[in-house]
Amino acid sequence: MAGYLVRRLLNYIVLLFVATFLTYLLASLTFDPLANLLGRNPPPSAGVLAAKREALHLDDNPVLRYFQWLRDVLTGDFGQTIAAGSVNDELWRRILVSLRLVVLGTVLGAVIGTLVGAYGAVRQYKIFDHIATVVTFVLLSIPVLVLAPVLKYLAVRVNQSTGSTFFEYTGETSTTLSPGLWNEIIDRAQHLVLPTLVLLLFTLGSYSRYMRSSMLDELNSDYIRTARGKGLTRGRAIFKHGFRTALIPMATLFAFGMGAVITGATFTERVFGWYGMGDWLIYGITSQDVNITMAVSLFTALSVLISGMLTDILTAALDPRIRV
Template identity: 45%
Template sequence: MILYLLRRVLNYVILTVIASCGAYMLASATMNPTYPLEQRHPRPPQSTIDSLRDAWGVNPDVPLIERTWTWFTGVLHGDFGLGVNNHPVADALFSRAGVSLQLLLIGSILGAVLGVVLGVWGAVRQYRASDQVVTYGSYFIIAMPTYVLAYVLMLIAIFVNSVLGFHLLAFVGQYSADQPAGFFPQLWDRATHLFLPTLVLVLGAAASYSRYQRSAMLDVLGSDYIRTARAKGLLRGRALVRHGVRVALIPMSTYFAYSFGLLVTGATILEIVFSWHGMGELSVISIQKEDVNSIAGSTFFVAVLILCSSTLSEVLNAALDPRVRR
């Protein structure tokens, strides 16, 4: 199993390098962040513009392959180049990565667990009232765009705050401008700001996971080994948990890796809606400013997250399926 995982991780590392370098090459070949400087009156000296082009990786006089190699070797040493504000991109990545990971880690874990539980529950109680409620609710959330769901929850939070007479649920920024003193008051303040964006991610992920898990579980319920386990005297609940759920989770482990990319996209939209200064906001601002190094750095961050989620998916798949371990 170790060799299997090493091969898979090596494949994901190669794909991460290709995705990051491809993003850099595409941005460097098509974008011109020095255009506003070129339109100034008076125009800055050409030497100044050329030096900025070299620093920002968009000098057309340097071959694209050479620019990409310079950027990639810098990344290997932790240097992602300079942004259009002439500050190191690495500093922006490290400061914003923690902000995005708060949403992604909590949202992905809670969403996956809740989705699996709802999917199993719906399959076991097929066509009953509880299954119908989960099914219609899931399709309703899946059909709703992420930003619409975010604004609906914001309106609900405003109503709840007005009824209670104080701000129980906050939806702007990561923390209040006037943070209270003390560890626990500050922790509560952060939690109130984290609740709504995390809830949006959890609901979206749970709705999607529940549909796949319900379908996989229904296929398992009619399997011969479930009937055999019941015929040998194993209780229905224990047979489902011990033999059914474990087998039904195998395709879900693969789906987790591919759905994580959609979760990253949803987090990008939520960071803008809820005014969180994370990687999603950095990506949008970088594209608007044609900041090549920041775009490549953001792509590298997302690629590493996909690498980690894919590796975790392979580990879960190997743990659930003995055929993979052999």
């Protein structure tokens, strides 16, 4: 199993290199980082522009610039922004902001969606299955850019009708907060509810439908009937054999769905005023800042790489054949 995981890790590292190289090349060829400086009033002098161009190595070959960027990243330096600030100063804070959203929303959505899909397959064409099908199709048909404002509007209405501020829908924390650790924990949890719920619902729909389909395939398999014939109860045969086998393709979905979740988090952060990696990506693209865009792209690629490794470990645990 160790050899299998090492080979998978090497594959992911190669894919990470290719993804960052292509992103850097595309950004270098299409971005004009000095465009924002030219739009200022008064515009900077020719000497300032020349110094900025030299500092950002804009006249160097894009391929050579990529390897210079890669060398610096491996030493922990993600470069300078166009505004002459350090990317490192913002990077780690924004990563923590995004991880709070993405990890919690993704894990809860994947777990709940998987359980709903599995139970819907077991109760095929029963009332639970019909309700789950309608709800998940509705969730799948609503993009995050619509779902987030709708939940925000509902939260405002609930707060107004109850005369409370239970749902906090702007920012990571309140600007006016009573001192004390417990007050801060409660406040941050209130701000976390709505954006986490958006990502949870965004994830739940797809996982539920895939798991239902996978589970139905296993329920009709010969080995389930064989297990029943050997004396296992229906519930034990389904849980011990069918459910475990149906989880294998779900593990793959988790790895390749991570990119979509991070994309969904981009819109969620903008709607709820969370200044994480998604919000930073939009800023980096609109300001045509290569280093900011690459920092976010690297974070996204690493997230997919890590989720892929977790998927490989989970798949090996579920399917003994992979261990050999």
